[in-house]
Amino acid sequence: MGSAESDTVDVSSAKAVLLGALAPGVNGPTWIALKSTFLMLGLCLVVMLGLAFSSSDSSLVLHVAFLFLICVTLFLLLRWFLAETGLVSVEHQMHEMGLAQSDHLETSRKDK
Template sequence: MERPSSNDISSAKAVMLGALASGVNGPTWLVLKIIFLLLGVCLTAMLSLAFSASDFIIAGHVLLLVIIGAMLFILLNGFLAQTGLVAVEEQMKEMGILNNEGIEKGKRN
C-alpha cells in the first residue's frame, strides 16, 4: 500500500482536516495567521477612522477590540508553542481517511 505523502495533500484539504480533527496542522496555522493579520489591518483602519472623526467613545471600543485580538493571537501562539503542531498524516490517520484511501488505491490496481 502506498501512503500519500504530505506533498500529495492539497492545502485546502489540510485546512479542512485541521478544522475537523484534533490538533492544529501547519497549513491551518498559516491560514489563522493570515486571518489575524487581516483582522489587525481592518481594526487599525477602523481605529484611524474613529480618531479622524474625533469620536473617542468609538475609538475606545475599537482599541478594546484591538487589545482583545492581539491577546488572542499571543495566547494561541503560546499555546501552540507548548503543544506543537500535528502532522496532516496523523490527523488523517485519526479520522480514518488515510487507511481508506490506501485500500481504495489497492482495489483499483
C-alpha cells in the same frame, strides 16, 4: 529513503485546512491560514482605529482600541498554546479521522 517518501500523502492546502478544523490538533497549513486571518483582522481594526481618531469620537476610539487589544491578546495566547502543544502532521490527522489510504494501512499491519 523510498519508504519515507511513500509515507507522505499529497494533500491540497484547502483539504489540510479543513482537516485541521475537524480533526484534533493543528497542522501547518491551518496555522498559516489562522495567522493570515489574524493579520487581516488586525489590518481592518487599525484602519477602523484611524477612522475613529479622525471622527474625534472618544467612545468609538476606546471601543475599537479594545477590539484591537482583544485581537492581539487572542493571537498571542493562541501562539503560546501552539508553542506548548506543537503542530501535528496532516497524515496524523487523516489517520485520526480514518481517512488514511487503505493500502498504506494494510502494509503497516503486515509489518507487525
